[in-house]
Structure formats: structure tokens, C-alpha cells
Amino acid sequence: MHWLIGLDWGTSRLRAMLFDGDGAVHETRSRAWGIRHLPEGGFDAALSSICEGWPSAPVLAAGMVGSRQGWREVGYVDTPAGIDALAAGIVDVRSADGRRVGIIPGVRDALSVDVMRGEETQVIGALALRPELAGHVCLLLPGTHSKWIDVRDGRIVRLATMMTGELYAILREHSILGAGLPGATASALDTDAFDAGVRAARDSAAAGALTKLFSARALMLDGRLAPGAVPDYLSGLLIGEELRAGLASGWLRGDAPPLLVGDESLCARYSRAATAFNLAKLDTVLEASAHGLWRIARAAALVGETPLVYGEH
């Protein structure tokens, strides 16, 4: 059996996947060892520990691990960027325990001066799962840094970043909007508060939702928003602003709704918010990273050209 170890190594988390020779994920492990939060021993120790007990195999990594603050800085592939350019741009690093670790390059949109690392691998995975869309589609990858990505003929041609997730986190943790709220719980989404936030963003029209940001506090002080509902109101406001701005800029189009790629619960929020903008129900792709890592590994001949068990329709 020819195994492959795939790493989705971002700023805050390291996720490792063991693929069998058919591209099926045999096991997934996740640790809070993002590149800013490494264990003692750094990258080597993190890799060695998360792969403990797994068979010897080539390792392919995507994400911020290839940034200036990562294990080794790997350049960007310029748009238009397809799977072949990404595979050709892989840079190897040798770990202390003798593994060869390939790091996938990021993608740069030189025109808009925007960059990404890790999302290119999700795009490749999503296109493998939705090959009928590869001709022309806009992908929306929600997250700490949401990405809007235009694909034509299977290649990334344009990208833009919205700091929606990071804005939410720092407003919640460090601004007056988060002061005096009850501690975060794992409770269900407060749909009323979320929807109210989405509508406030939508109705801000060309002025934009920053003109409504303080309402998250003013409504609470006025008794119209319970303190516990403020976070979901804020979430709706910021996700709504992302959709409003996407539509206003022409990136997102009502007649060709974006394909959502990412975490299930976060995609569900975007899909819910989209209804307030009269967008058709958004199609969602999950587990795109794993599919992308496998595809790029195959394109780079890190694994054999065996048929895929899934990912093909």
C-alpha cells in the first residue's frame, strides 16, 4: 500500500490526514498547533507527534506552513493558477526524523495584489468534487480570512480577501462590543439575532455595515438585544456585509450564486444569510482540503495514478 500524509497547517490549527493508496482518508488528527502555537521542538516535533504510529509515507502540506512565519517560505504561483502550476511549485523540506515534506505554494493575484495560502488546495479539491463547475464559477471560502475566488477553465484567475472571521474575533474579544457579555457557550445559533444583523448589513446599502457596527452595543443598551444575542447579531452583520460588498462589487452575482467551500457550520451561516439577499440556496462543499491535497499529490507524482474511490462522479 502507498500511503500519503496530508497536512492542512494553518495559523491556529494543524490537521493531519492519512490517505490510503486509493485516496480515501484512513484517519484524521487535529491539534491546536498552528504555526503561531507550535509545541516545544517546533515544526519537527509537531509533525513527528501528530504522525506517531502512522506508516512511513510522503508528506504534503498546504497553508501558512509555507509563509514567511512558517517552516519554510514558499513563493506564490501567479494567477491564472491551475493544479499543474501548484504541483510544480511544491518545495521540499527535510524533517529532523528524515521525512520529506512537500509544501504547496500559495497563489498571488498580481492585479489586485492579493494572496492566499491553503485555500488554493481547497479550490482544487472543490473542483474535483464539482467538475461540472470548473468552466466558470466563483467560490466563497468563509473563514478567518474569507476568500472570493474566480475560477475559469479549472484555473484560479482572480481572488479577493475579506477579513470577516478575524474582524468578528477581535471585535468580540477586544472591542467594546464584546464587553460585559456572558461567556461563549456552544449553544445553537440565535437565528433572530443573526437574521437581524444580516438585514442591518443589507439595508446599510452603499454606506456599508461599518455604519451599523455600533448598533450591536446600542441595541443591547436599549434593551432590544439580549447580551447573549450580541455575538450572533454581530456575526450576521459581518457575514451580511461580506455578501453586500460582494454583490456591490460585482464579485458575487445573484444569477450565478457562489459555491461555498469550508466548514459546515460556518457555511450554513453564509447560506442562511444569502437568503436575505434573495440569492438562491447556496451549494456547499465540505472536506475540500483533503480532496485537494490528494489531487495535488497525484499531480506531483507523490502517489501513484490509482483510481480515486471518491471525488469522482
Next chain:
Amino acid sequence: MHWLIGLDWGTSRLRAMLFDGDGAVHETRSRAWGIRHLPEGGFDAALSSICEGWPSAPVLAAGMVGSRQGWREVGYVDTPAGIDALAAGIVDVRSADGRRVGIIPGVRDALSVDVMRGEETQVIGALALRPELAGHVCLLLPGTHSKWIDVRDGRIVRLATMMTGELYAILREHSILGAGLPGATASALDTDAFDAGVRAARDSAAAGALTKLFSARALMLDGRLAPGAVPDYLSGLLIGEELRAGLASGWLRGDAPPLLVGDESLCARYSRAATAFNLAKLDTVLEASAHGLWRIARAAALVGETPLVYGEH
């Protein structure tokens, strides 16, 4: 001599002014004793210490000291709000050393569900300094929470909050945009970087400047923006967004430019940014808090009806 002690007591700073019987500021003291950063002994100790050696006098305070987290919660006066309603809404608290401290209420715009505390006093001061504008003017008070305030016939009729200053601070301190930058220095404004940020916001048009936020990092990674220039680029982007949104929403108008009220260096940034929007050079009022405290004290009969040395034209 009938003295007055005026306090401008916000979230991060306490400023105390000793007025003589003619309304002239005899001495000003400033300490980092905002209501979130009180010394041991709390409000009583802060007041007693900052007034040390000053003559016995009535005390009048404006700002967050009257908020739920302040010395005593004082309600809001609803719009339309003029000096008489503010004076009538003053609530007294008695300090441990026996002083009577009057706290000026905030103002609430019930229609937009927005509130302010402290800025109402600056508005009263600014109108005293520019009485010819009191008929109809929009004031722009830049700061942690910028306020847009419409005045008609000397009364506050409408208000809106932009979290521009707080957004700048938390993005600089807690987001990826501030990571790896050289430490803050007291160097002069980088006008090239600032102007580039303003233009990026202006040119974002109806999409809004959140679509350009990540450019503060992408331009640096691309070598087009020096790391030391990122803060002023970000400052220009956020101040530019405030002006863009103000114009898009109709709050700010090119044919009736807003009156800037506040800190000199911050107002200078707004005035500079305004030129990119083809706004006429903005008139600026400084030291509005002191003038407002004196005016409201007089309206509340805390001091006699003696003529003002300044503040009248």
C-alpha cells in the same frame, strides 16, 4: 472668586480643568484614569487626587463616568436635545471627601437607536465657539467612537456612531495587519501611505473599504508598502471609509462640509482625507469640552451668570 472644576472623564482618560469665575481655564490636569483604569480607591480616589491643592468648587463631569460602568449611571436625554435639557438632566453624586459632583447625561437618538456620552458636551462647546452655525450644521467628532451629529436650532437632532478609532486600535494590536510591524514611534504622519489608504477607501465605492482591508498586509508582503508605513495606510483607509460611508449615506454633504470637533492631530488627518473627496477644507474646533462644561455649568446655575472671557464672538 467662584471656581468650577470640570471633568472630561472617559473610558481611557480623566481630564480635570479648573475654571476661574470668568470661565477661563486656570489649569488642566490629565491622568490615565479612565473609568476602566481607575487607581486604587476608585472614583473617589481619582477625583481627590487630581484635584489636590485646588480650591473648593462645584464639580461637573461629562463622559463615560455616567455610564453603567461609571461612577453612577445617568440616563440619556432623547433627541432633540439642547443645553437646557442637558443641564436639567444632571445627576449628583457625593464623593467620599464631601464634594458634590454633577454628572451630565448622555444623549440618545431613539430613532436610530444610537447613544453618546461626553460628545454632547463638546457639541455645546463647539456651538458656543461657532454660534453662526447653530441653525443647521453636521458635526464630526473623530475618536475611538467617531460621532456624526446633526444640529438644528442649537439642538442635537440626530446622531450616528462609527467605530473608526477602536477599529484602528484593535486591528493594529490584535489582527494580522499589525503582526511583525516595527514598534509604534512618535514619528510624523507618512502622508504617502495615509493618502494611498484614503484613496483605496474612496475608490472602493459602494463595495466599501472592508474589501480593501487585507490590502494593508498584501501590499506589505508584495514589497509595495514598507512595514513602518502600514499603520498610516490603515489609518487612511479607515478614516477614508468613514468619509466615504458618510457621503454615501447622505450624512456628510459636499455642499455643507461637516465641522470637525476634537483633538488637533486627529482632526488634521480627517481634514487631509477630506481633500481626496473634494470636500472643502474642513473647519476645526479644538477644546470644545472645556467650553461645553462651562456653558452647561452656567445653564445649571452651578456658577454665576458672569460674562465669559472667551467663547463669545
